[in-house]
Amino acid sequence: MQIRFDKLGVVIAAIVAYAAFVAPFATFRANRIVPGQARSILEALPTATGTLLLAIIVAAALIALFKTPLVLRLAASVVVLAALALLIGVAGTFLTPAGDTFARVSPASGFWILIFAFTLLVADVLTRLNLSPLARIGVLVVAALAIGLLLISGRWDSLSILKEYANRADSFWAEGSKHVTLALGSLAAAVIIGLPLGILCHRVERLRAGVLNVLNIIQTIPSIALFGLLIAPLGWVATHVPGAAALGIRGIGTAPAFVALFLYSLLPVVANTVVGLAGVPRAANDAARGMGMTDRQRLFGVEFPLAFPVILTGIRIVLVQNIGLATIAALIGGGGFGVFVFQGVGQTAMDLVLLGAVPTVALAFAAAIILDAVIEMTATKRRVETA
Amino acid sequence: MIEIEGITKRYDATTVVDDVSMVIEPRTVCVIVGTSGSGKTTLLRMINRLVEPTAGVIKFDGADNSSLPGYELRRSIGYAIQGHGLFPHRTVAQNIATVPVLLGWDKARIKARVDELMTLYQLDPEAFGPRYPHELSGGQQQRVGVARALAAEPNVLLMDEPFGALDPIIRNKAQEDLLAIQKRFGTTIILVTHDMEEAVHMGDKIAVMDAGKLVQYAKPAEILANPASDFVETLVGASERPFRLLSLGRVRDAVENGSAEGEAIPGDASQRDALAELLWSGRPALPVKGADGKPLGRVTVDGLVKRAARPA
Numbered sequence: 220m221q222i223r224f225d226k227l228g229v230v231i232a233a234i235v236a237y238a239a240f241v242a243p244f245a246t247f248r249a250n251r252i253v254p255g256q257a258r259s260i261l262e263a264l265p266t267a268t269g270t271l272l273l274a275i276i277v278a279a280a281l282i283a284l285f286k287t288p289l290v291l292r293l294a295a296s297v298v299v300l301a302a303l304a305l306l307i308g309v310a311g312t313f314l315t316p317a318g319d320t321f322a323r324v325s326p327a328s329g330f331w332i333l334i335f336a337f338t339l340l341v342a343d344v345l346t347r348l349n350l351s352p353l354a355r356i357g358v359l360v361v362a363a364l365a366i367g368l369l370l371i372s373g374r375w376d377s378l379s380i381l382k383e384y385a386n387r388a389d390s391f392w393a394e395g396s397k398h399v400t401l402a403l404g405s406l407a408a409a410v411i412i413g414l415p416l417g418i419l420c421h422r423v424e425r426l427r428a429g430v431l432n433v434l435n436i437i438q439t440i441p442s443i444a445l446f447g448l449l450i451a452p453l454g455w456v457a458t459h460v461p462g463a464a465a466l467g468i469r470g471i472g473t474a475p476a477f478v479a480l481f482l483y484s485l486l487p488v489v490a491n492t493v494v495g496l497a498g499v500p501r502a503a504n505d506a507a508r509g510m511g512m513t514d515r516q517r518l519f520g521v522e523f524p525l526a527f528p529v530i531l532t533g534i535r536i537v538l539v540q541n542i543g544l545a546t547i548a549a550l551i552g553g554g555g556f557g558v559f560v561f562q563g564v565g566q567t568a569m570d571l572v573l574l575g576a577v578p579t580v581a582l583a584f585a586a587a588i589i590l591d592a593v594i595e596m597t598a599t600k601r602r603v604e605t606a
Numbered sequence: 607m608i609e610i611e612g613i614t615k616r617y618d619a620t621t622v623v624d625d626v627s628m629v630i631e632p633r634t635v636c637v638i639v640g641t642s643g644s645g646k647t648t649l650l651r652m653i654n655r656l657v658e659p660t661a662g663v664i665k666f667d668g669a670d671n672s673s674l675p676g677y678e679l680r681r682s683i684g685y686a687i688q689g690h691g692l693f694p695h696r697t698v699a700q701n702i703a704t705v706p707v708l709l710g711w712d713k714a715r716i717k718a719r720v721d722e723l724m725t726l727y728q729l730d731p732e733a734f735g736p737r738y739p740h741e742l743s744g745g746q747q748q749r750v751g752v753a754r755a756l757a758a759e760p761n762v763l764l765m766d767e768p769f770g771a772l773d774p775i776i777r778n779k780a781q782e783d784l785l786a787i788q789k790r791f792g793t794t795i796i797l798v799t800h801d802m803e804e805a806v807h808m809g810d811k812i813a814v815m816d817a818g819k820l821v822q823y824a825k826p827a828e829i830l831a832n833p834a835s836d837f838v839e840t841l842v843g844a845s846e847r848p849f850r851l852l853s854l855g856r857v858r859d860a861v862e863n864g865s866a867e868g869e870a871i872p873g874d875a876s877q878r879d880a881l882a883e884l885l886w887s888g889r890p891a892l893p894v895k896g897a898d899g900k901p902l903g904r905v906t907v908d909g910l911v912k913r914a915a916r917p918a
Binding site for chain 2: 510524
């Protein structure tokens, strides 16, 4: 039998080889701000465990390299990911001198690259398996549960990022909920304002170019500049409009962050609404009018359902973008995970930066998967129902 | 009866439809024919007020069509267009039920009507009702489009190039089906086309439009025999004229006494088909049979050629 290579597998195997044998697996530091020392897999783990991990990685890389059954590829990558997740915790305990509360152990580039390579393999397998949208959400839930269990079990408590968490557990959840509120709240506001605005732009052609251009210009203002620009007007509102200050409107803080995120969200929502409505087949629209639908009936019965997947794509862009952008809100006292990122940068404590960055990335990633699945469900509903 | 009186549509300086007056008799098929830009579609769309006229009146059985809100008027008039305009997110059954639902019919009545129309159009309601338009062939989609237009039992059906997107064989079948259904329900049909062949085949009367003006409005035979202008003559097609004239007549009307050899041609076939068969087989005469299979006589090349000559 001829041996055949898997195209993506070749790339993954090369990355894995570098990450497992050249790049450091973990970083050890005597305290949280001194430069770290690299540790390879064999240095970071007890010899037997380290050898076992290397063997698992090599075997999985070989499975990825050649054309192998999808189920085998899936199993191999899940085993490696699980082993990496468990053993990085072991490395933390192994590397930390007993009783030393200042020493910090964190995952290093090799670990992150291995995670990336095998996540890529899982994603490739899942794509090729052609999972239904619901199944994809299911996979996401299973992965989230697994990570949650690991966190609760305390197996990662020896890692630096969780030591930072342990010091800030209360503010972590407070900032987290602020972050989500900022991202979702500004999205909701953008949908409430943007949808009708998009419909209006679709109906009134003269309005369209003007509105879209203004939103385009807003989109090009750097976020920090926009926060700055909002300080003056919101400050004015807070001092001159009775009751505004009581509502929490101030020149700095949550209000300008919310307004900025809302403004950034408008363009994708309005633009996708316009594009979606313009994509409704002319003949369907003409037939709808010709059969005696009122404008309202046509909008809700024909145009809106047909444009919905495109509008939802805009909402997906906004949500992922907002989860990322909300990080900047911390700069002007708006709170969110960005608080840890900027504190970490200020203290040159990378672990603290990660404490803010990792949950942000995870949230954005989960939001993207869930909304992609929803978009696919709405777009293919008519096909699935009759399949 | 539909009376169109001095109807005009202007967009800024351009006059698209210019002072058109005509009367369409009930239970007939009126075909509006013209080149693109002749204003034929605009004229059609003013009948159900998808386009509001600049001047003039259109009356249905004496009632001005502007006395109702536009959407209510349109619910009472069937409307079918080229490319069918089916709603891609609704099933075939839901598509057909569009106007009955707008009119608030009860569920049982809607279902009965949808099933009736689908059966009429040879689409099994069980199999095709729950399907989506993109799962149907072009011919099936077109039939659903017409069924949808007829769903609320309108007295008047407007059609804008309804067969434009079909291949010739399916188009023929669709035209025959439409004529059969028109006879069955007694619907008044106003059909827009640029195809003179279709106009002659379908129309009880043909209205020829050119540059917004109604150039001639007459029975097909009259249009073929006495075109009102050079434009109409070009549209009719000088080389096609005799054959189009023959296509208007049935073989049974050209039967002569006597007998002939070979396979008999049905009396319902068009005289053009009979002549084509004679020319192709190189025979001077063909036997003719009735619907019951009994011989009626024969048709001859000579007889048909005389009938193809310009009427006096």
